[in-house]
Amino acid sequence: MRENHQIANVDFVKQMNSAVVYKLIDQQGPISRIQISELSQLAPASVTKITRNLLARGLIKEVEQQESTGGRRATSIVAERKAFRAVLIRLGRKHVTFAIMDLSAKLLQKEVLDLPNYQRADEIERFLFEHLAVFIQTNQKRKSEFIAIGITVPGFVESKTNRIQYLPHLTLEEPWDLANKIAERFNLATFIGHDVRSLALAEHYFGVTKDCYDSLLLRIHRGVGAGIVINHEVFLGYKNNVGELGHIQVDPLGKRCLCGNVGCLETVVSNSAIEDKMQKLLEDGYTSKWLSLESHDIEAICKASNKQDAVATELIEHVGVQIGRVLAMSVNMFNPEKIVISGEITQAKNVLFAAIRRTLENHALPTFVKTTPLVASELQNEDVIGAFALIKRGLLDGSLLQRLLTE
Ligand SMILES: [Zn+2]
Structure with a gap:
């Protein structure tokens, strides 16, 4: 049996208390020491001591607030971010x-x-x-x-x-x-x-899942991967890795994947898989007003689908259905509050999300999926x-x- 001992020694308690205070200042600042004490349920003396240490290290700073009702200026604290x-x-x-x-x-x-x-x-x-x-x-x-x-x-x-x-x-x-x-x-x-x-995790701290306890992010780029956040933490498990949705099989007669299996989601919906498929369609004589054998990268395909180009729309819908099938399994397992899609393909959001949503509704438990928004990541600097x-x-x-x- 593998046991999970948590020893609450003094240093650990100190670390936790400092973290609670810093987090409140970071997320709710400007905030007064009294408010910190109330929200953290730490004694005012502890809050004073912790903020003194954080101030001395320069991690937080004091700012003057508006006149309070008693005429005295109240001092509030914010996190120092530039230094x-x-x-x-x-x-x-x-x-x-x-x-x-x-x-x-x-x-x-x-x-x-x-x-x-x-x-x-x-x-x-x-x-x-x-x-x-x-x-x-x-x-x-x-x-x-x-x-x-x-x-x-x-x-x-x-x-x-x-x-x-x-x-x-x-x-x-x-x-x-x-x-x-x-x-x-x-x-x-x-x-x-x-x-x-x-x-x-970044999406949870700075992006569209800030307001969620549980969320699922599917990243589509060169490969396809996912991150699952449960109760504000990235779910990793004892074996350190969870969420290889890109390697769930969607096409039993599909292409060989880098992982060694065939027909993984990644072989159908990654940027290069989509570009290769479009290349094949164009070679087979499908015509497009917006795409050519020379110019059919993922961004061009998304743009074409936004202009109701038949072949691009068809392909993006196919991709959406495959993503939707895999997401449906994930929704049934984790029931996230929100699903986020990240990657260039979200530029074809109108067509893509409709196809994913439709598939989700057909394949996942209706009560789970009904209340689960599907959104595009808006994070900058994804790299x-x-x-x-x-x-x-x-x-x-x-x-x-x-x-x-x-x-
Ligand atoms: Zn694979």
């Missing part, structure tokens, strides 16, 4: 993206580097270290401190050890301890996660916002906060 910055990394199959955001999630800097065709993790590691050192060095600012590094990868990460277990494009002989090595080398707290799971969300989580759950307060 701290986060370094964000997206390690893709062919590119590495480095970016910087301040704590308001404002993108301050971004660079995309081509990744040489390395076959081994240690080669990529050396490349990353070298370029990251330059990136951090050139972006140092006297008045703004780097507080953490966030990394997302298109693979599986063991959440307890932060090691990468699996990447689709690279054979790992053993779990890759990239994040811990980066943390050590750059002396910054480093958080790592699966790209789509992290995006679902790096997930990495930022991992850092934000560290602030809100207290783990990063505690490190900042004690260093």
Whole structure:
């Protein structure tokens, strides 16, 4: 039996209390100490002590509020967002993206580097270290401190050890301890996660699922992945990874998928699958006023479908039905409050969402699906916002906060 001991030692209680106070200031600021005390149910003396520490570290600041009724100015507190910055990394199959955001999630800097065709993790590691050192060095600012590094990868990460277990494009002989090595080398707290799971978290912090306890995000890009948020947390499970909706079979006689099986959702609805299918249709003599053999990328296909182009509309509807079938299974299992679709394909939202909705209604439990909105993601900077969300989580759950307060 695997037991899950939770030991409430003094340091842990301190960390939790600081986190509760910081979270209230972050989400509800400007807020007074009295309000914090009331909402957190912490004693006023504890709130005073915690806010003193947070003020001393510069993580929060005092602002003067309007005259209160008694004529005295009340002092409220807000989170400091400009004085701290986060370094964000997206390690893709062919590119590495480095970016910087301040704590308001404002993108301050971004660079995309081509990744040489390395076959081994240690080669990529050396490349990353070298370029990251330059990136951090050139972006140092006297008045703004780097507080953490966030990394997302298109693979599986063991959440307890932060090691990468699996990447689709690279054979790992053993779990890759990239994040811990980066943390050590750059002396910054480093958080790592699966790209789509992290995006679902970002959607929950900054996007359209902010108001939900439970939500499901389906990301359609080069591949197809999903992130499930349950009770405000990304659902990962003991085995660290849940939500591979892209590898549910929708076509038993379909194409071979990267995972080795055939006819996975990904082989039908990923951007390249849609583009390939359109290419085939055009080659077979289907005609379109808006598309040609030279110009039929995903954006052009979406635009054409928005103009009621017959072949584009037909294809997007087919894609919507396949997505809807897989989402219907997920709705029956998780019954999310909201389903979010992220990716270029949402540009064909009118046609796509109608097809998904229709299929959902035919395949999922009506009482579940009736009240579940289907929405398009509106997040900016999808490539790096997930990495930022991992850092934000560290602030809100207290783990990063505690490190900042004690260093
Ligand atoms: Zn597959």
